[in-house]
Amino acid sequence: MLKEFRDFALKGNVVDLAIGVIIGAAFGAIVSSMVDDVFMPIIGLILGGIDFSNLFIVLSNPDNVAVPSVAFAQENGIATLNYGLFINAVVKFLIIAFVLFVVVKGINRVRRKEVEKPEPAAPPAPTAEEALLMEIRDAIKAQSVS
Numbered sequence: 001m002l003k004e005f006r007d008f009a010l011k012g013n014v015v016d017l018a019i020g021v022i023i024g025a026a027f028g029a030i031v032s033s034m035v036d037d038v039f040m041p042i043i044g045l046i047l048g049g050i051d052f053s054n055l056f057i058v059l060s061n062p063d064n065v066a067v068p069s070v071a072f073a074q075e076n077g078i079a080t081l082n083y084g085l086f087i088n089a090v091v092k093f094l095i096i097a098f099v100l101f102v103v104v105k106g107i108n109r110v111r112r113k114e115v116e117k118p119e120p121a122a123p124p125a126p127t128a129e130e131a132l133l134m135e136i137r138d139a140i141k142a143q144s145v146s
Helices: 002-009 012-046 070-075 083-115 128-145
Strands: 057-060 079-081
Touching: 012 083, 070 079
Parallel strands: none
Antiparallel strands: 057 079
């Protein structure tokens, strides 16, 4: 059983999948940073200084305390609907989906080219001179065997 597990764990597909998951997680972190730290501030600036990560609706505030931020609401147990964070997540998803689309499209293009490769051409028929030389060779072989 241990040998079977080792064989399974060391198969190329399993190792490739593990590498893909690790690279995917790292890519996700890069996209998160890009969206949170680059895209959304620029979009917020264009839309009049809106901070998307701090857009929320207070759902329950029993003490009627002013809620200046999502972080404050979370620290004080105030229920909020954080639609700005949802917008950030949607933008992250769209970026990752687009990058994956481009990668898969590229892979499919390469695979199509491999499938469409023409069969190697059949060797050309021997020339008259080559045919004559082959006949002479065969005749000499026939004389030496007899």
